[in-house]
Amino acid sequence: MAFHTLKHGSFLVVLILAIAQTSKAGDPDIISDFLIPTNLTIVDNNFFTYTGFRVLVDADPPTTFKVTKASMAEFPALNGQSVSFAVLQYPSGSVNPPHTHPRSAELLLLLQGSLEVGFVDTANKLYTQTLQVGDMFVFPKGLVHYQYNSDGKDPALAISGFGSANAGTVSVPGTVFATGIDNVILAKSFKTDDATVQKIEAGIAPKA
Structure with a gap:
């Protein structure tokens, strides 16, 4: 199913503004109206406009879980504004694995399908x-959480708001099994053996 929800512009704007107003700011206050990157010489309307979500309109649905972000990295005008967003697409049976956001709570609004969530x-x-x-769910700042589309046929779609321009994402599986922690330590920590740890690491490692 294409990303038709974005066509309902006024409805989506209202929802985004609701998320923005209820997201708790987590970044330091700034003493100017906005922050300008040092390499930028001209500040005009384009600086405050983000078009990165246009690629989702009428696009083919992804085959695996996909997140499209509008954070400070993608949209520099957010620096100092204590807000960012993400569009999350969940094909049937896909999961957003356990992870944390160290600098912000997450307020998720479901626009399509159904989701099992938890923290x-x-x-x-x-x-x-x-x-x-139409349901919303809040994941408190810094706590491990996940989302899972258990539907056997239909995809799900959600928007998440963050009270930080750079909420950060720490993947639990990736952080534990894909960062070089010694297998002896992992085996002892999870009360298993080296062969099991290696099997998990092989499944998490990026495909060549």
């Missing part, structure tokens, strides 16, 4: 919910 607090309590279109 774990610092007391190791799991909070889960099955979201339907």
Whole structure:
């Protein structure tokens, strides 16, 4: 299914503004109206405009989970503004693996399909919910969370708002098994053996 939701412009604008207003700022305050990159000589309307989501309109759906970001890296005008967004596309059966955002909470709004979501607090309590279109769910700042489209046929689509121009993403599987931590340490930590650790690492490693 193509990304037809973006055609409903006024509806989407209202939803985005709602997320923006409820996202808690997590970046330092600035003492000017906005921050200009040092390599930029002309500041005009284009500086405050982001067109990176246009590629999603009428595009073929992805075959694996895909996130398209509008953070400070993609949209420099967000620097100092304590807000960013992401469009998340979930094909049938796909998962956004457990991860954290160290600098912001995440406020997710489901626009299409259904999603199973959850996070774990610092007391190791799991909070889960099955979201339907129009539902919102907040993932508290810094806590491990995930999203899963368990539907066997239909894709899901969501928008997430962040109270930081650079919320950061720390993937739990990638951080643990794809950063060079010694296999002996991993095997002891997960009470398993080296062969199992190697099998997990091979599954996480980027495909050549």
